Amino acid sequence: MARTVEQIDQQIASTDPELLPVGEHEKHGAKHFAGLYAAENVAGTEFVFGATFVILGAGIWDVLIGLLIGNALAVLTFWLITTPVAREVGLSVYTYLLRFGGSSISKIYNLANAIVFSVISAAMLTVSATAVQRVIGIPTQEQAYPTHLGFVILVVAFSIVAVLVAVFGFNALAEFATICGPWLAVMFTVGGLVLLPAVAESVTGVTQIGSFREFVDIAGATVFTGVTPGGEEGIGMIEVAGLAWAANSFAHAGMIDMALLRYAKKGWHGLMTSTGMLFGHYVAWFSAGLMGAATAALTLTSITVLSPGDVSWVALGWAGYVTVVVAGWTTANANLYRAGLATQGVFPSLSRGRATLIVGVIVVVVACFPFVYRNYAPLVTWAGVLLAPVGGIVYAEHKLFPRFGLTEYWARYKGVTNMPAILAWGIAFGVGVFINLTQIISPYFAFVPAWIIASLLYVFFAKRAGAAEDYTEDVEDHELFLERVQAYKREQAESLPGHVKDTTTVTRVLRGIWMLALLVILVYAFIVFLDSPDIYTYLTQRNTFYTIAITGTIVYFVCAYWELQRGKVVDRKAYEAAKADAGSPDEGGEGGEKEKVGAPA
Structure with a gap:
């Protein structure tokens, strides 16, 4: 027996979103x-x-x-x-x-x-x-x-x-x-x-x-x-x-x-x-x-x-x-x-x-x-x-x-x-x-x-x-x-609001620092590889590389994680602002009571 649209919509509304086919916006x-x-x-x-x-x-x-x-x-x-x-x-x-x-x-x-x-x-x-x-x-x-x-x-x-x-x-x-x-x-x-x-x-x-x-x-x-x-x-x-x-x-x-x-x-x-x-x-x-x-x-x-x-x-x-x-x-x-x-x-x-x-x-x-x-x-x-x-x-x-x-x-x-x-x-x-x-x-x-x-x-x-x-x-x-x-x-x-990219100066600086940290590690590794004419020079430069690698690693994770957290704050503020606008009688026009597709009849 075929189901009605209302019955299907009720099923969708009560289903875990993870179990539904993904939407285009996802x-x-x-x-x-x-x-x-x-x-x-x-x-x-x-x-x-x-x-x-x-x-x-x-x-x-x-x-x-x-x-x-x-x-x-x-x-x-x-x-x-x-x-x-x-x-x-x-x-x-x-x-x-x-x-x-x-x-x-x-x-x-x-x-x-x-x-x-x-x-x-x-x-x-x-x-x-x-x-x-x-x-x-x-x-x-x-x-x-x-x-x-x-x-x-x-x-x-x-x-x-x-x-x-x-x-x-x-x-x-x-x-x-x-x-x-x-x-x-x-x-x-x-x-x-x-x-x-x-x-x-x-x-x-x-x-x-x-x-x-x-x-x-x-x-x-x-x-x-x-x-x-x-x-x-x-x-x-x-x-x-x-x-x-x-x-x-x-x-x-x-x-x-x-x-x-x-x-x-x-x-x-x-x-x-x-x-x-x-x-x-x-x-x-x-x-x-x-x-x-x-x-x-x-x-x-x-x-x-x-x-x-x-x-x-x-x-x-x-x-x-x-x-x-x-x-x-x-x-x-x-x-x-x-x-x-x-x-x-x-x-x-x-x-x-x-x-x-x-x-x-x-x-x-x-x-x-x-x-x-x-x-x-x-x-x-x-x-x-x-x-x-x-x-x-x-x-x-x-x-x-x-x-x-x-x-x-x-x-x-x-x-x-x-x-x-x-x-x-x-x-x-x-x-x-x-x-x-x-x-x-x-x-x-x-x-x-x-x-x-x-x-x-x-x-x-x-x-x-x-x-x-x-x-x-x-x-x-x-x-x-x-x-x-x-x-x-x-x-x-x-x-839902779309993803808002954090373009603030602080975030750009953080991104630049962690990218530079990786670049320094990579460049010095090439120096060790290409410019070690003898075993003594090689061992000396390899020890220096060890120091650069651990220092660059610390800098990378501090800056990359900080940037990630700043981006989350920007996204969260955009989401909260969108929710406030959607629920505002002055701007939403419907007092946030817009009927949703899939809601129980």
Whole structure:
């Protein structure tokens, strides 16, 4: 039975706005996504990934070209797969899956996400703790399990604080995280630059590199050698490309980032993920590999047991510790928050805060084991095998169904459990596990056949289960619902002020100071790299760089955070002024009693 406009409007008014398709006024431009992906994909685990390619024995050209291919494939997947579905549906993958798949598959998917995000959070917290452990004299943990009580206490302390922040103070941390992107990008870039003269000296006896060809020869001889630390033949270009593509497969092929990309104004904004993939996962990984290999050589320690804290200290001094702590902690908190939301989706009776606390207990235990962060690369590969098939099902529901004469949301219209989706996911995941265990193809590519199989099986199973039946009345009802949602959103937009840019002199000065601080750090790193004619000059200038890096870091965060807070004040004043105007009988004309679309009749 078709619903009336009034009934639909009542439903919209009583629905959590997060569960409604986004409105045009909520969408963002290219700059927003460029900054977002740059900040999110330059994290503490870049130290781990950089070392991974060295440990796996990748050659220099395998890394230079393989990383370019793999990360370009990731960008294309974000652009051509995730972004179109996200923009057209306007929902997060969690909401969309619940709408067309039902509560059964939604709960299973949320449980899988809770596990994945908990492991990621634990790895990040362990990475952050490795910076502090060196400061207070705790030895590097070389085993898969903790071997020092002080390390366990440190990780537990870090984890408890992180969990409490995720539960009670996430907004403040999220604000802080938004300003970390430019600084992290600079830190990962300069870390590799500053250590290159030391790497060159270990090969050629001189600290200067005269050409790109010489750089490639030196990096190939000392860092990306083509053989593992144990002397075995390393992985090739195809495997490097696969690992780079798979690293974020749960976000692009698995559609997790529908939650972000649904806010894109244009389809091509999906290409802005390149700031994260081609910088965070190309430049930062390569630079981190250089830092790890150089640190191993300078400290006479195997790169297989070096911690991110050890590497960051040699490359960046005190600023390196800050880099590891900030990069790890901000990413851990964001994923703790996601894990809490996913757990709440499995157990709706729990509040988001309580769900996050329960997840936090698990994260505290897992974070105590160095095995987790050292095996982060294979862990995220398995995450892709687990979650990518759901992305294939989502893509099939929205994009493939019309091509095969099937109806989107058919299971909801029919009032049945979407068993075809559950079966397709289970079979595709089984195929992915089989590929990983037998390695009939590189495990790094296992998510690709899993995604394809899930999408095709879902079309086949759904057609047999009733997706090809006639749901004309239900489709018309849904289309009317979407029209009323957009009308509701448009009226919301009319009542809200747009973003007001803070153009005051103080704010401009603050922005200029933090940009100058980053520039000084970057310029002096190039001085160390290009103008160190001998080892004595190099060591002297490197020590000076350490001082400049930590001083510039302090200046950057003080000024950038101050600017952020000033901008919030300007926005809040504009919002309050707009509210006052809208509610004023003298200026509003209707005494603020304008009827809203979607309000109960």
